[in-house]
Every structure is written in structure tokens, then in C-alpha cells.
Amino acid sequence: MTLFLVKRLIMLAATLLVAAVVVFFVLEILPGDPALVMLGVSAQADTLAALRAEMGLDLPAWQRFTNWIGGVVTGELGRSYTYDVPVSELIGERVVVSLPLAVMALTLSTVIAIPLGVIAASRHNRTTDIALTGAAQIGIAISNFWFAILLILLFSVTLRWVPAGGFAGWDAGFWPAIQSLLLPAIALALPQAAILTRVTRSSVLEVLQEDFVRTARAKGLSRRAALWRHAVRNALIPVITILGLQFSFLLAGTIIIENVFYLPGLGRLLFQAIAQRDLIVVKDLVVLLAGTVVVVNFVVDLGYAVLDPRLRSGGGHV
Amino acid sequence: MKRIFLFLAASLAGLIPLQLQAAGDHLNMGMVLEPPHLDPTAGAAAAIDEVVYANVFEGLTRIDRNGEVKPGLASSWEVSDDGKIYRFTLREGVTFHDGTSMDSSDVIFSIQRAIAEDSVNAQKALFEPIESVAAEGAGTVIVTLKRPTGHFLFNLGWGDAIVVDEESAAGNKVNPTGTGPFAFKRWVKGDRVELQRNDAYWGEPAQLATATFRFIPDPAAAVSAMMAGDVDAFANFPAPESMVQFEADPRFTVFIGSTEGETILSTNNGRPPFDDIRVRQAIAHAIDRKAIIDGAMFGYGTPIGSHFAPHHPAYVDLTNRYPLDLEKAKALLAEAGHAGGFKATLKLPPPSYARRGGEIIASQLQEIGIELEIIPVEWAQWLEQAFRGKDFDLTIVSHTEPMDIGIYARDSYYFDYHSGAFNGLMDKLAAEVDEKARYAVMADAQKRLAEDAVNGFLFQLAKHGVWNAKVKGLWENSPVQANDLTAVSWEK
Secondary structure, three states: HHHHHHHHHHHHHHHHHHHHHHHHHHHHHOOOOOOHHHHHOOOOOOHHHHHHHHHOOOOOOHHHHHHHHHHHHHHOOOOOEEEEEHHHHHHHHHHHHHHHHHHHOOOOOOOHHHHHHHHHHHHHHHHHHHHHHHHHHHHHOOOEEEEEHHHHHHHHOOOOOOOOOOOOOHHOOOHHHHHHHHHHHHHHHHHHHHHHHHHHHHHHHHHHOOOOHHHHHHHOOOOOHHHHHHHHHHHHOOOOOHHHHHHHHHHHOOOHHHHHHHOOOHHHHHHHHHOOOOHHHHHHHHHHHHHHHHHHHHHHHHHHHHOHHHHOOOOOOO | OHHHHHHHHHHHHOOOOOOOOOOOOOOEEEEEEOOOOOHHHHHHHHHHHHEEEEHHHHHHEOOOOOOOOEOOOOOEEOOOOOOOOEEEOOOOOOOOOOOOEEOOOHHHHHHHHHHHHOOOOOHHHOOOOOOEEEEEEOEEEEEEEEEOOOOOOHHHHHHHHHHOOOOHHOOOOOOOOOOOOEEEEEEEEEOEEEEEEEOOOOOOOOOOOEEEEEEEOOOOHHHHHOOOOOOOOEEEOOOOHHHHHOOOOOOOEEEEEEEEEEEEEEEEOOOOOOOHHHHHHHHHOOOOOHHHHEHHHEEOOEEEEOOOOOOOOOOOOEEEEEEEEHHHHHHHHOOOOOOOOEEEEEEEEEEEEEHHHHHHHHHHHHHOHHHEEEEEOOOOHHHHHHHHHOEEEEEEEEEOOOOHHHHHOOOOOOOOOOOOOHHHHHHHHHOOHHHHHHHHHEEEEEEEHOOOOOOOOEEEEEEEEEEOOOOOOOOOOOOOOOOOOOEEOOOO
């Protein structure tokens, strides 16, 4: 287990370094001068030079790279060019929107998808199964931003139950904040739930064919007990894999949803930062998101070990 | 699926009541872009001025809703006969939001900061005519110019020329401290900026107790926000195609106003074949402005024939200088040695006037044999390549600064136009202080640009205002980039 952990940590560091190098050099090539973006079309050459010096853009590339990496390692992420505040502060303000949103969406999709998937599998080829599979197919086909607009039209414009967008802020109280995140979470969760339902269903179906399920039934367990106690537990490994993928996707991939609901989250920050050439924010965010993906994968691996004792000895993968 | 919906409906129903905003003394104003920071003296982004100009910060003069120069922090001024010495009398009893008082030292600090060597003022050129600035006691400031500058008082009304306090100036980007009728309360980055009434204001107090600017970049989200009542007003709505929907709804007032945005087909005058006036004239003859306004802007916009705003008193209608005439256009091209037409590129920045307008122009120029390759670019790329690098043939952009005809006299501006005759007119304009004579020079300048067909002059960008029908006092037009909330109130 220790060896496993050490290996994983080395992997994590290596992945982050590669991500850092790639993002730095991609942004080097990308045309667009942050100072020019800030000062616009009337700026004079001397004003631009003054601002570039203030932002440290006049240093050679290698020096900016080492300054930046050194900062990231020591937890000093630098200052945003456009907002002129520490990047860590900016990210901190945005994480409290994106992280709860991702967690809510993930919880919602899990709570919906796993029971439905199991039910569909247990009623294989019967009406319930066909209806659920059909519904899941529709859920996969619907793009989440379009679904989001439908939700807004119904719940915000017509019924006026929740605001059409924006984020009340946690300091406005728990419920107003949750209310602002509810529709976006549903919009994100439903298509994910559809995928997860199908994965759960096929995985459970597969496990139900296994010998140990028949054995369980033979030793006298009811259908229901055999299903929930033995089949589902064994069917969860592919489900956990998908969940891990989905979480990374949710955290980074909320750009569209955050735009539709004009939520001040990480996705929008990244989007804005690219457009405004706030390069330091882009770099830090990319490394942060890469780090999150690696950490989530690590947690998923631990999850396998919990579910399948055979993996705890450090043996093979699934 | 049905179960899912039942579940959703149940969970939502549990969460009513809604945050109902007390209408009456609060306004939610929607904006498309979030300002990068809140200091108008350190950035070009229009969004900065749209939040803080006239609300939080004030200058010596201010531009009112009609574009006229009015007293601001200077209650009056005298100009010497040679037009070089301005003597400003400051208002008494003016304090900054942090309680410190405003006097001549603050004015001098603000001006010197803008003209300093290491100044990062995006409009440093506005202050270029200033030779020196001095105080005469706490209540008077004397500005001496290098030469008479006719539009100097107007320039002092720009957001870039606001008066700041030396102690708080460095923090204005995140905590703007001005003298205006509203004080900054807080900024939830990515979401909104909140202002509250300044009870110590020197002038007429604002009627709104609080105002929130909310940033909604997505046009579809902006429609929902208006429809759901989350936002009370959009001074400039991002999607002209939605205006019909709002017009039909009695809850809203729609006002199509004017802006200072001359939208032009910028032409690289320094690069062949566009350095040949006949080619530029041919393009001018081939452009159908009405088709562009209808197709790209859903009919909103006023055709222009030169680089000048139609609502300005000195405006001359030159839209018929080169009327739509494809035969003539082809003949001019042939005369210039391009009988079979030629190929060129058209770089388009993100706004819809450019992207949609560009497609229409490409098809119009195809009629006379000019094949345009459309290259979409981001703003940052546009600034770097087209604006700074002059690496473009044609591009579409709206020049939104007020009274910016002077850019055609700049030495190395991106469309590379050089005309001694035009520069002469600009020098004459700068030296002239009599209004009538100034208008005559402005008319000549407009004609000069139209004559030379410097750029394809397309249309004046419209301002698509939509707000709750009960909200009164918003600006219908935008003579400067601002959302002045001083006079805004709710109908009782």
C-alpha cells in the first residue's frame, strides 16, 4: 500500500510538471499581449511599455517560467494581470461556487442513476427496463445547456421559483446560495445521470450472469437480497470509474453551464482569463485542474481497493 | 424519467420563497462584460466607466446625457483670451468616500499622475496638451496648455480624467474611492458590483439607495434574466434580435439610442492594392449599408458616410458620396489594374456586428470580383495582429470613443492613412475655440475622409436599451461610456 501511494505521488508531481510546461509554452506561442488588451486602441507606446514592465512581461521567457514554477511550488500563485489581486484569492472565490456545484451535480446524478440502473437491470427486457433505457437515451441526447434554458424558462421565467442565474454568495445564507446552484446542478446532473444509469444497468446485468449470484440464490437468498447484497456491490467498479471521470469533467467542464447561469465559477474564470490574456490565471488554473484530475483518479483507485479486497494486496488492476 | 421530474419539482417547491428585491430604491443593472478592475485611469475597458463614471468618480467637468460639458468638481472656469490658461474654481465641501476632503492638491495629483512618465493611463493623449498645472489656494487650479485645445473641457469629462485622492489612488482598482453620489460597497468578482448612496454627497443626492451591476455575458441568459425580473435594466442589450420580444411586452420600455461607435470596414491604406484610392472607392461603391444594417443588426443602426456621429450638431451626411453602383465599382477596379478582381483577407473580431457584418460584406465585394477570406480572431489577437502589427487587409471594428476623428491624424495608426490636408484641418480644429468655426472645420474633416474613402464607413452602432417600464431617468444615448444612475428612480 505504501509503495502504491509513493508511486501515485510521483505520478502526480510528474503530471503536474508536464501540464505546467505545456501550458506555459502554448501561451507563449498564442498571440495577444496582456498589456495591449488592458490599454486598448488609444494606448501610446510608452504607456504600454510602462505597463509591461509593471507586469514583469519584459523579462525573458525562461526567467518568467522559473519565477512562476517557483511560485507555484511555494504556494505563491502570483497576481492576476487584469484583476490585480492574488490569483489564489481569485481561485478561492470561484472554488466555493464550482466545487459545491460539481458535488451537488454528482450527488444528484448518483442518487438518481444507481437505483434506476439497478431497477432496469432487475427487470431486464420488461416494460420498466425499456422505459428507463429509452429515457436514458433521451437524457444522453439532450445537451445540458439546452436543457438548462428549458429549466430557466419553466422555473425562473414562468414560475419564478428560483433566480434565472447569478450567485447569491454564501454570505447571503445557505439557502439562497443553494437556490442559485440548484438549476445549474440539475442541468449538469441529468445528462450525467443518463450515462450513469446505462453503465449501472449493463454492469449489473453482467454480474447477474456470474456463478456467485446463482450460488447466492441457491443457498436460499431471495432475488432482492442476492441483487443488492452481492450483484450491486460487484457491479460498482465500472460505475466508480465513470464517476471519477465525471467529477473531473464537471469541475472543469462547467464553462457552458456557468455561462448560461452567469455563475462566477472556475469555468467562467478560465474562459474570461483566456479572452483577456490574463495568462498567469490561465496557467495556474490549468495546473490546478490537472492536479484535481490526478487526485480524483487516485481517490478512485482507493475506491476500487475498498470495493474489491483482491486489489488491496497491491495486485493487478481491473 | 417521470419520477425524476417529480423529485425535482418536489425539491424545488420546498425552496420557495424567492429573494424578492424591494423595488423602490434598488436597481439591478445588467451588463455584458465585467470590468477587469474599477480604476478608469488605468485601463481602456468600457465596462470600467460603465460602472463607476459619474456614479463613483467625477472629474472637473462632466459630460451629461446629451453629450454636453457641464460643471463637475469645478463649479466654474475661465479661459484666457489666447485659449491657453484655464482657471478652475473647485466646489467647496466635497469629500471622498473615505471622508478626506477634495481640494486643489487632489486635482493636481490626478493630472500629474496621468501625464507622468510611468503613467498607465489608456488615454494619455488626452493630457498631452498640458504644459503645467498649479494651485492657487485650496479652491483654485490653473492649467496651462502648450497650445490652445478646443476640446480640452470635453476631454476633462472623460472617465480617464477623474479626480482621485493620493492616499486611496493605488487601491482604486479593487476599492474605488471617489467623490460621486454612490460609494462602492463590494465586488463579487465574476458576478456583480454593488454601490450604495453616498449620504455625504455635495450635490443633489441620488434617489436610489443601492444599485447592483450584474455581469451576464451570454445573450440567452440576458433574456432570461430580464424576463425573470432578476435584472431591471440593460442599458445596452447584447442581442438586437431580442428587442422585438421586449417591445411586445408591456412590462418593458425599449429605447433604441445612439452611441459614439462608428462601425467601419477598416482598410489597410498602406498595403497594396488598398493604397490605391480607386480600389477604396470601388469598395465604397460596392457596399450596401442598408443590407448590412438589416442583415447584421436587425435594422438597428444609422448609415454613416464618414467617421462622425450622426447625432452631433456638426454632422454632415456623406452617405451618398459613393452611392451603391456596381458598374462604377468594377470600372474603378479595372482602371486600377484589377479588372478580374483580387483576393484579400477580412479579419473579424468577436462582436456580432463584425462577424455577421463581415459575411455580408464578403458577399457584396464578391459581386465586383474581390474574394475575401474571412479570418475570425479574438480581441487579443485582433489587437496584437491588426491593431499593433498592421497585419491585415480589411477588418471590421466599431470605434467607440467620443469625438475620435483625430485618430486619422495619428502618425502610425493601424489603418495607415496619411494626409497633410487632414492633419492641417486637425491643427486648425485644436486651435479654434469658437464653436461655429469649429463645426465648420469638423465638416471639412468629415468630407476629407469621405473623399479619400479611407475606410468603408458603415453605420453608427445603436444602443439597445431595455428596462422595466417603471424605471425612469436612465440615459437613452451614450455620449460617453457610462451608466449614470444619478437621476434614476422608480415610478411610484
